[in-house]
Amino acid sequence: MQIEVFKSKIHRAKVTQAELHYVGSITLDEALMEAADLIENEKVQIVNVNNGERFETYVIKGERNSGTVCLNGPAARKVQVGDIIIIISYGIMDKEEAKNHRPTVIFPDQNNSLN
Template sequence: MKSKIHRVKVTQAELHYVGSITIDEDLMDAAGLIENEQVHVVNNNNGERLVTYVIKGERGTGTICLNGAAARRAEVGDIIIIIAYGTLSQEEAAVFRPKIVFPDSHNKLVS
């Protein structure tokens, strides 16, 4: 695991969109996610899991929007976990520490 946004709330689900997950840029920065990076999304409410890619959302809005077919896997208000993975050598992995973000109930960074 490279990074994780733990227990964030879905704010939108847009079925008629190309695909992906839109994430508030503040949360992306805190978790070390980059636009178009592959992520796994786990829905705590219904157990659904999916793989998609990240699109930058407007900074400071708390936006978490599942787009395209992914929109069928969650409802607004569902709690999800967003996970990104990376490949490291054994030496790199021995000292690597993932970035884990625990947003508040409004998808804002906790100070």
Template structure:
């Protein structure tokens, strides 16, 4: 039996941009991606603490060190610049693996999205 578990989480980052005129996705600072073990094109869940919206999309790399968190395309309608979001990834593994697995949780500075 396999189960789906949290793989990683960027907890309480601030939306820096919302770009409606883009194909889709979320742009994340590459430093934040590395810290949270998130790869380009990986599926993520985005939870908006300000309005309760939840959505799924995929990741594209943002400029390293920029602090960028940009919702693109239709997802841009679910956020406002300055909203605080949680970005979560999941993975599938056996029940036995899941019992031993430790997810990566990253808590950047919410004001700047800088790693602390």
């Protein structure tokens, strides 16, 4: 049996931009992507700590070490610059494999940098 499990998370990143007139997605600093085991075009769930919004989109690679966390397209209406969000990815794996899986969780600082 295959099940969907929590794969990785960027916990409490700060939204730096919201670009309504753009094809939908979230642009993330490449360093954050690598640390959180995310790849370009991967589906993610966004949870907005400030307003409770929860939605899905996909990742676009942003400039490395820029701190960029930009919601694009319709997702831009679900956030305000400065909001704190959680970015979660999930994976499909065999149930037995999932029992031993340990998700990757990163905690960026207030500038979306990794210490």
